[in-house]
Amino acid sequence: MPKPEKTKYSRPILEFEKPLLELYEKREKLAQIQETGKMEMTEEIKQLDKRIEVTRQQIFSGLTPTQIVQVARFIARPNTLDYIGMIFEDFIELHGDRNFADDPALVCGIANLNGRSVVVMGHNKGHSTKENLARNFGMANPEGYRKALRVMRLAERYDKPIISFVDTPGAYPGLGAEERGQAEAIAKNLREMAELTVPFVSIITGEGGSGGALGIAMGNRVLMMEFSIYSVISPSGCASILFRDAARADEAAVAMKITAKDLLELGVIDDIIKEPQGGAHNDPELSAKNIKSAILKQLEPLLPLSHRELIADRYNKFRKMGIFNE
Amino acid sequence: MPKPEKTKYSRPILEFEKPLLELYEKREKLAQIQETGKMEMTEEIKQLDKRIEVTRQQIFSGLTPTQIVQVARFIARPNTLDYIGMIFEDFIELHGDRNFADDPALVCGIANLNGRSVVVMGHNKGHSTKENLARNFGMANPEGYRKALRVMRLAERYDKPIISFVDTPGAYPGLGAEERGQAEAIAKNLREMAELTVPFVSIITGEGGSGGALGIAMGNRVLMMEFSIYSVISPSGCASILFRDAARADEAAVAMKITAKDLLELGVIDDIIKEPQGGAHNDPELSAKNIKSAILKQLEPLLPLSHRELIADRYNKFRKMGIFNE
Amino acid sequence: MSIHDWFKRKKLQKEAEYTRERLDIPGNLWIKCYKCNQTIYNKDLEANLKVCPKCGYHFKLGSAERVRQVSDNGSFKEIDQHLTSKDFLNFTDTKSYAGRIKDSILKTGLNDAIITGTAKIGTYDVALGIMDFSFMGGSMGSVVGEKFTRLVELAVEKKIPVIVFSTSGGARMQESIMSLMQMAKTSAALGRLRENGLPYISVMTDPTSGGVSASFAMLGDINIAEPAALVAFAGPRVIEQTIRQKLPPGFQRSEYLLEHGMLDIVCERQKLKDTLTKILRFFKD
Amino acid sequence: MSIHDWFKRKKLQKEAEYTRERLDIPGNLWIKCYKCNQTIYNKDLEANLKVCPKCGYHFKLGSAERVRQVSDNGSFKEIDQHLTSKDFLNFTDTKSYAGRIKDSILKTGLNDAIITGTAKIGTYDVALGIMDFSFMGGSMGSVVGEKFTRLVELAVEKKIPVIVFSTSGGARMQESIMSLMQMAKTSAALGRLRENGLPYISVMTDPTSGGVSASFAMLGDINIAEPAALVAFAGPRVIEQTIRQKLPPGFQRSEYLLEHGMLDIVCERQKLKDTLTKILRFFKD
Ligand SMILES: [Zn+2]
Numbered sequence A, B: 001m002p003k004p005e006k007t008k009y010s011r012p013i014l015e016f017e018k019p020l021l022e023l024y025e026k027r028e029k030l031a032q033i034q035e036t037g038k039m040e041m042t043e044e045i046k047q048l049d050k051r052i053e054v055t056r057q058q059i060f061s062g063l064t065p066t067q068i069v070q071v072a073r074f075i076a077r078p079n080t081l082d083y084i085g086m087i088f089e090d091f092i093e094l095h096g097d098r099n100f101a102d103d104p105a106l107v108c109g110i111a112n113l114n115g116r117s118v119v120v121m122g123h124n125k126g127h128s129t130k131e132n133l134a135r136n137f138g139m140a141n142p143e144g145y146r147k148a149l150r151v152m153r154l155a156e157r158y159d160k161p162i163i164s165f166v167d168t169p170g171a172y173p174g175l176g177a178e179e180r181g182q183a184e185a186i187a188k189n190l191r192e193m194a195e196l197t198v199p200f201v202s203i204i205t206g207e208g209g210s211g212g213a214l215g216i217a218m219g220n221r222v223l224m225m226e227f228s229i230y231s232v233i234s235p236s237g238c239a240s241i242l243f244r245d246a247a248r249a250d251e252a253a254v255a256m257k258i259t260a261k262d263l264l265e266l267g268v269i270d271d272i273i274k275e276p277q278g279g280a281h282n283d284p285e286l287s288a289k290n291i292k293s294a295i296l297k298q299l300e301p302l303l304p305l306s307h308r309e310l311i312a313d314r315y316n317k318f319r320k321m322g323i324f325n326e
Numbered sequence C, D: 001m002s003i004h005d006w007f008k009r010k011k012l013q014k015e016a017e018y019t020r021e022r023l024d025i026p027g028n029l030w031i032k033c034y035k036c037n038q039t040i041y042n043k044d045l046e047a048n049l050k051v052c053p054k055c056g057y058h059f060k061l062g063s064a065e066r067v068r069q070v071s072d073n074g075s076f077k078e079i080d081q082h083l084t085s086k087d088f089l090n091f092t093d094t095k096s097y098a099g100r101i102k103d104s105i106l107k108t109g110l111n112d113a114i115i116t117g118t119a120k121i122g123t124y125d126v127a128l129g130i131m132d133f134s135f136m137g138g139s140m141g142s143v144v145g146e147k148f149t150r151l152v153e154l155a156v157e158k159k160i161p162v163i164v165f166s167t168s169g170g171a172r173m174q175e176s177i178m179s180l181m182q183m184a185k186t187s188a189a190l191g192r193l194r195e196n197g198l199p200y201i202s203v204m205t206d207p208t209s210g211g212v213s214a215s216f217a218m219l220g221d222i223n224i225a226e227p228a229a230l231v232a233f234a235g236p237r238v239i240e241q242t243i244r245q246k247l248p249p250g251f252q253r254s255e256y257l258l259e260h261g262m263l264d265i266v267c268e269r270q271k272l273k274d275t276l277t278k279i280l281r282f283f284k285d
């Protein structure tokens, strides 16, 4: 989790936030002067804060899909373990697929949500290169998906709801991953998720990369954070394959409809979770609070449903996906 | 499968059969003379056959446990694939644990038994060093047990009886096997076998080595071939650990009660399948016929049972195991 | 079909024939084996189920040919053939998706990358789906997903097993997220099939990759593949980029997958119908 | 107990104390850490739950000590303590099994290698089983299997979770095949527990191997192990004989098993009760 800063604004800034940089620096200087006690700057700081807010609002209200991709992938963006720590109590991480390995790119565990036991899982990216190497940048191997399946079955056996946090560039395309059945692991999860007899809510918190995202994202309800993305392939991947030019990623990002707003319109997701001004990383606590409310709101109508109804609900949800001429 | 010999007697002979060797050779000579047409030897051959039969009967009626171990492990003894070929029709081998590997030491498949679909599985030893290397001497890795579990679940899903052939020195004690959870794989099989909703018959055909044998041997009925063994540890292993002298294996073999007769008396198995004179390898077809009859006989009363009754039957069977002071 | 379309179709078909095997000798009387270079009389190749008599190389099969090879004579009854893809995102890369769909239909005579229906195999009734690589590389969009799902739903209704032959380059990217959702939809349908106690046999043919392999292709009660078929989640090129080294020979081919536990059977085309029949018998008896 | 037995017991217990940790200093006031050689005041060690304050080494715990550490004060009610092993094969190796049983009982004050009962942990009712390595190396014979199974059956009756602490060298070889059958019996009991929707938490302590690891120890809904505990199917010596090379450091230790996917949690003794309580809360709420 990014360390809370003393100034109101988190230091790491995105490329397109550069217009804010000057204002941030100015504000810091004023604050320093204020602190020395030499001059009274309260009014100036207040003015500047307002300017910062207005400027940021301007920037973030009109983000292009490419800019949203940058926010979604931002290294300072809260990750799954950050959110778990802020949303749940008594989290205990459960390791291993009882088969081959524990996959640190996909974390699972049991926890308590407002007095209710739940099973949680999610891809976990790092906040630094070191962390990212340890977490394989949130790209799970088959073991990760199999661990997720194992804890989903645990949830099912003891009738606990499942919450998944989705944040991955995709399933890891490595030699070992292929060798140990990446396709099989994801495929089996899809079928088994469809048959789960417990309420299941999925949240795309950052990057919802293709099959690797879907592999834990077949909730009864699927939500997206305001600045998250969800797509069948990365914009640059799409550009290099279809446009035959990786440089045309911006164009692809637009064409592919990968933003929360687009996917809500397409009926692929059920709701959008608002992010704090300037993105989730600017106020992780508020962000977590918004997610928590959203989970509670979505879980509530699912809790009274019977096993059969829950399966039917999920089946109908995904059954409807598809647009074609008949 | 050992190639059928032109003479009536299979060539490979066991150490303790040496008294027969001279008789075999004599008989072969007579047969050669007979074939050349120079002399009529029919009567002599007949006489000799009788002598061979009597001698062999004498030898095999009084086998010591150590000698039975030799028969049970004999390289010419029919293996699981031999038996499958002779007992079932339309066998199709199913490979792989859908996880990590296919284990050639434990074969699984679907087949037809007298018009009824069944799932079969068994450890498979080789008949030569080369075969044994390919089959790891019938010592399965975790993948083998996980494949077996997969096909057992297949059987359960489609309500087909399961037949298992047990013939292994034990689960493979290798580095990779430990790494990939040999203990977990066997343990899970034990629990899952107990809960199977289909009829399940297990036959110890050769060597029933410890947990590696039990890992596929929790049938509603457990049968042993006349000259097979079933034990918690090999006689030499027992001798070296408990007697602190591996050379005392013969003694251990007696003390451990590992023969079919012993285990029937102890109530661990349900019946003994007769072997042809001189052991299964002397007449694989007859041996297979005996096994087939035994399977059919044991399956019949199980077929009408409900899922619950089958689980209860198996539970009660293994629940009773144990002798202690209360 | 307008006369304009007819001409266009002829032209496209010719292109297609050329690109599909790339080795056809004009007139189509003779064909060169892609693997061993043997020149084979086309009729012999057809008679040998399009397997090279010399080296055993399995040529790609169109869906119509596959139907003829595996189903009992004339028993196949197609369903949902009228479904066609829609360019609902107005997606244009080097060409508009709408245009691609139209061209592919003209070129292949197919409406999309899968045909589905009921058939008999060895006298057993089955719900049969067969993908066709010639239609946009067998990519899975809404139509493939929908037809697959309807096939499975029909099988549930009729209480018959499902057999699907896969071949696919992956997701239909022009449908973006909707192509990803087909993985969820088809897998959910197979979950329902399973809950109904009905078997599903998956036959993977060269190549089966991406979204199709990571959904219905890998989910067979019995997973079969033709020899030397490429079966992968991520394709070899992607993996080579990731690991920055050459892949071992045979990597991601059927035999490799068998060894690594993902397939039940690698089955030559000549034995395929017999094997399927035996398996159907197993499930039925 | 005859006066003869009483003297024998004293003598055997003294031997046992010596051999159990081998590092006791007479009078038992001080003890040397097996791992870091630190001399520790025995009362400090007890207060620290028998974990070396310097290096974190977890000393072996007797079953009575374990009960005190994990269950709520005085809540443990033992069941089936009267069950004892029987030398039904008249098995004699360097000593008769009958004699070994008698000596072990005298020496340890235990009736066999597991104690079972009901208890409260963090106010939650549980069925609790605790193995003791000092009784014939925690080997599993008919009594261990029977007591385990009865514990699980009691849990089914009372609808409470099961927690079992394992430590075992493997099968009780003097009971031959019957010790193998305990693997089947205990695992079947856990199958029944699961069918009844009741959780099972397995805690593996140093060492847990052989028949116990390949049956109930590995079958937890949640598998926990203490740090650096040896958890194995085949022991290191057997494996070294098989592969004819030295094993990598840390092989078959808890941390290694966690990495290889076999354990949910490696938990220090100090956090164990709290972790168990949280897990029990999860299953209950
Ligand atoms: Zn060829």
Ligand SMILES: [Zn+2]
Pocket: D033, D034, D035, D036, D037, D038, D052, D053, D054, D055, D056, D057
């Ligand atoms: Zn220490």
